[in-house]
Amino acid sequence: MKTKKRRWTPRWKNVPEVAGTYVILIAVCFIFFFPVLWLVLASFSSSGAIYDFDGFFPAGYSLLTYQKLFTDTQMYDYPSWLRNTLFVSVFSCALSTLLVILTAYTMSRFRFRMRKPLMKTTLILSMFPSFMGMTAVYLIMINFNLINNLWSLILVYSAGAPMGYLVQKGYFDTISNTIYEAARIDGASNPQVFTRITLPISKPILVYTALTSFAWPWSDFILPNMLLKNRDLWTVAVGLTHLGETEFSRFAAGAIFIAVPIVILYFSLSRFLITGVSEGAVKE
């Protein structure tokens, strides 16, 4: 944006339009920001229950809720929820990213007999309702004795990740083949091409993939709710849904605490985000 420093010169007939634009913009931003602000304020409330609020605003402010969140762990053990969530998210992020990038790169770069059938199969599979197989996954986990185990979550998240390879494939499709051909002529083997050339040039999509595959387990509720029956294995999403209206500010504080890292990540990486989201729209 900085290259176009062309001053926009106001003309009188534009004034109503500009004013209108800004009024709409302010309204839209208010709509998007207000619920978030409300939760942030609520997390600093001095009383826990939602009934003691003065409308949208807490009756008094204090840091007590945050302190309680991490010390009063008798009923709601937030620190351990956080540890579990972090553990699951980090490992699934690493595994999923690797698998998705490998799949997408292979599907985009190579032409082999099973390619089209595989692509069609994944398309059909993705049409099934997402948790149709949940019951079956649950039974499989029981069969392999993996219930109440954080690794089972990681396994399910990363194993399912390659199904969403299309965005990344769209990115690789835009990279011209000549760069690979040149490397091949110089005698690089295919694994070398992948590690030395593909990975370095695919940084934007790597970041996008890592971010989305971190955020998914970080905020998923259905799967952990199903596979983790032990209270001390709960993830934050499962734990927070068990907080009622009387624990409202604890909910707000817990929510803010896990939302902030994600928001910061998204902001510092928003450059990559637009690449990722718009690559996904490019047709095959």
Next chain:
Amino acid sequence: MKKRKLPFWCSCVVMGSGQLMYRQWIKGLLYLGCLALYLYYLFTSGITDIIGFFTLGTVEGDPWLGIQGDDSILMLLRGIMALLVTAGAVGLHILNIRDVAAMEDALAREKTLPGFREIMRRFVDRKFYVVALFLPIVGVLIFNVLPILFMTLIAFTNYGGDIVPPKLVDWIGFDNFRRIFQLSEVKSTFLRILGWNLLWAFTATFLSYFGGLLLALLLNKKCVRGKAFWRAFPIIAYAVPGFITLLGFKFMFSYGGPINHYITAAGGNAIGFLDIDAGWKARLIGLLVNTWISVPTSMLLATGMLSNMRADLYEAASLDGAGRWKQFTKLTLPFVIFSTTPTLITSFVGNFNNFGVFYFLRGGLYLDGYFLASDTDLLINWLYNLSIDNNYYGIGAAVSLIIFVITSIFSLYAYVNSSAFKKEDTYR
């Protein structure tokens, strides 16, 4: 067919033997080892598993008499696994035959065969896609294909309700589908939910799509200063995890929540926005909340799209005297719709199967006149109520198959009729 030598025929019978006769020790032993493992599996549990797949158990357990009964569901699962393993073994056998044939051809051309390491190195290089896709495919097979196969089969059994292990489950053909389309209570629930579900999917997709597009256009206007600042607000909304937003809105509309606080302060009676009898109020709130959540995504998408648009088109248009409305309908809209049709389809399917919104806002309510559902529930919520909360696995699985048929027919139809499919090169 060429005339083959003895080792080829040996490999056809016992995999790996031909490789051993050509002194390919490691490869031959690996094939032999796989065969031995498979046979061991087959005779220890494989055969019983496959038989169990068809019978689904014959002995009903009885704790009083101390009879260890058959667990039909586990038998079904293990049966599918045994069939998959067998398919894998057959595939490996075919590979082994091809391998021997290739070796014979190579021997006809050259004197010696390369060593095992050389073969592996060449394989990893030339068939990189096999190596790269191996893990992803195995993962998807176990955690995606197997569960879907399993549930598809469950739709044809009487599993669920009273019939759960230790009781024996049986194959019942299309009875579950017949119940959905004929049994009055289930049928009326299904039809009412389906109607609302379609309405929801269209409205929600429409709102979020055009909301996002308009927002992106608004931010793209030349007179808007500090675009990054304004864009930050929707991105915040985008980044906050969905369940937090949804639970937050639930609190906002609850009896003790701020909105009711102001209503009572103004002298009114508190409104149960999300109560069991809320009806359209709850549906409307769901729609608005969903728009709040999904507009930022489509805004990001539209921003990316608009930055790809060629500015000269607009200049040409305004030289020809096209007004702004005309530019929007004749240039922007066709281009954006053209390039986002695939996303539009995915977003429609996503909204059709939008589980979160009504699960978090008012999940687990059962309304009179509905079979284990409420008037805001979508098919996917009903599916959850049926199979996970109430153990109606058979009917639930049948509902999933119906959802699958609806969404895939729609996507196929929309895709084939879309301009992105018909006129691929319009914007090149």
